[in-house]
Amino acid sequence: MGFRITDTVSWVGKVDWETRKFHGEEYTMQRGTSYNAYLVRGGKTALIDAVWGPFAEEFVENLQKEIDLDEIDFIVANHGETDHSGALPALMSRISDRPIYCTANCIKSLKGQYHQDWDFRTVKTGDKLSLESQELIFIEAPMLHWPDSMFCYLTGDKILFSNDAFGQHLAAEHRFNDLVDQAELYQEAIKYYANILTPFSMLVEKKIKEILALNLPVEMICPSHGIIWRQDPLQIVNTYLKWAAAWQENQITILYDTMWNGTRRMAESLAEGIHAADPSATVKLYNVARSDKTEVMAEVFKSRAILVGSSTINRGMLSSVAAVLEEMRGLAFKKKKAMAFGAYGWSGEAVRQISQRLGDAGFAVLNDGLRLLWNPDDGGIEECVRVGKSFVEQLKSDVVS
Numbered sequence: 001m002g003f004r005i006t007d008t009v010s011w012v013g014k015v016d017w018e019t020r021k022f023h024g025e026e027y028t029m030q031r032g033t034s035y036n037a038y039l040v041r042g043g044k045t046a047l048i049d050a051v052w053g054p055f056a057e058e059f060v061e062n063l064q065k066e067i068d069l070d071e072i073d074f075i076v077a078n079h080g081e082t083d084h085s086g087a088l089p090a091l092m093s094r095i096s097d098r099p100i101y102c103t104a105n106c107i108k109s110l111k112g113q114y115h116q117d118w119d120f121r122t123v124k125t126g127d128k129l130s131l132e133s134q135e136l137i138f139i140e141a142p143m144l145h146w147p148d149s150m151f152c153y154l155t156g157d158k159i160l161f162s163n164d165a166f167g168q169h170l171a172a173e174h175r176f177n178d179l180v181d182q183a184e185l186y187q188e189a190i191k192y193y194a195n196i197l198t199p200f201s202m203l204v205e206k207k208i209k210e211i212l213a214l215n216l217p218v219e220m221i222c223p224s225h226g227i228i229w230r231q232d233p234l235q236i237v238n239t240y241l242k243w244a245a246a247w248q249e250n251q252i253t254i255l256y257d258t259m260w261n262g263t264r265r266m267a268e269s270l271a272e273g274i275h276a277a278d279p280s281a282t283v284k285l286y287n288v289a290r291s292d293k294t295e296v297m298a299e300v301f302k303s304r305a306i307l308v309g310s311s312t313i314n315r316g317m318l319s320s321v322a323a324v325l326e327e328m329r330g331l332a333f334k335k336k337k338a339m340a341f342g343a344y345g346w347s348g349e350a351v352r353q354i355s356q357r358l359g360d361a362g363f364a365v366l367n368d369g370l371r372l373l374w375n376p377d378d379g380g381i382e383e384c385v386r387v388g389k390s391f392v393e394q395l396k397s398d399v400v401s
């Protein structure tokens with residue numbers, strides 16, 4: 001059901017407590033999500049965004065309880081991705097003559113998905129749409145996170161509708177940031193940034209600075225997923241600026257997979273050495289075959305360095321490790337350091353291949369890696385502890401630009 005967030009703006013989205021997979025199987029979530037759509041009533045009425053296709057009929061029914069659909073004058077599509085536009089066909093079948101305001105790239109994406117010739121109106125940064133008592137100002141935000149992405153700003157209520165930027169996959173009974181568990185909110189926001197926005201960090205910084213330079217007062221930030229930022233709304237903007245500047249904490253994360261536990265024992269001994277050399281560092285270990293990879297990417301995002309390990313199988317690495325390396329290549333983390341390790345039986349290709357792929361993914365690879373034959377004996381374990389310690393020393397001495 002709709003929920004009034006100001007005298008003129010209602011949230012008319014859908015809270016989805018159930019979904020655990022997003023973008024196919026790519027993004028896993030623990031806490032569901034919401035698809036946020038907003039109804040803005042001036043003298044004229046605009047609907048900003050819609051919801052995901054499976055909830056289309058429910059969305060339209062609820063919207064009809066909020067307003068006679070004929071009273072909607074404009075539709076704004078900030079982003080064409082189906083989690084926000086999937087309900088448009090159901091809505092447009094009722095009000096097919098209503099204009100849809102969006103970027104030129106969004107028209108391409110909506111036409112490409114729904115093959116409909118709706119009344120599209122192309123908007124650019126600075127264009128305004130009068131709702132009589134207040135205005136919507138459009139701000140293109142290409143690659144945050146698709147070429148079509150756009151924000152819009154409501155002048156009277158001083159609300160920034162930021163679409164996917166500043167969002168989180170978090171289902172909650174509350175709509176506002178000050179009413180939910182702060183640790184959960186932070187965890188979901190950083191996970192979202194790490195997994196969706198990291199590749200576009202330079203654009204994030206540029207866009208935020210551009211918006212801040214406009215000096216628009218912002219009383220609320222309404223993203224298209226999760227919680228609305230009403231208490232100190234600029235906190236998430238400032239946090240994004242920090243995350244966009246190659247964020248790292250004093251964390252070293254060890255990612256590995258193993259068939260017969262040799263590589264696991266190496267991982268644990270490397271961790272022991274790292275902890276001994278830098279007790280203040282957070283050290284976390286993930287068997288990537290058994291871990292949630294979206295969570296793992298958030299841990300990599302927080303790390304200043306990672307170690308990646310695999311046993312050698314059929315002259316290569318285990319497929320779970322290859323998948324994580326491919327994921328990290330796409331996310332293009334900056335200014336992070338790395339090394340490879342792993343157990344092997346005779347040819348031992350995995351470590352060299354992991355080092356290569358870490359380098360290709362933009363990590364500064366600090367050494368040739370550590371390979372040990374079969375399941376390490378006491379001497380092998382001691383070597384892992386020693387290498388863990390020396391890795392910390394290398395971290396201190398190596399400056400990565």
Ligand SMILES: Cc1cc2nc3c(=O)[nH]c(=O)nc-3n(C[C@H](O)[C@H](O)[C@H](O)COP(=O)(O)O)c2cc1C
Pocket residue numbers: 257258259260261262263264310311312313314315316343344345346347348349373374375
């Ligand atoms: C199916 C299979 C294929 C393997 N292929 C290779 C190989 O091509 N080269 C190699 O050096 N070792 C190979 N090994 C040996 C493992 O790398 C070795 O047993 C190693 O100690 C396993 O490490 P782990 O205990 O971390 O799984 C293979 C083992 C298995 C089970």
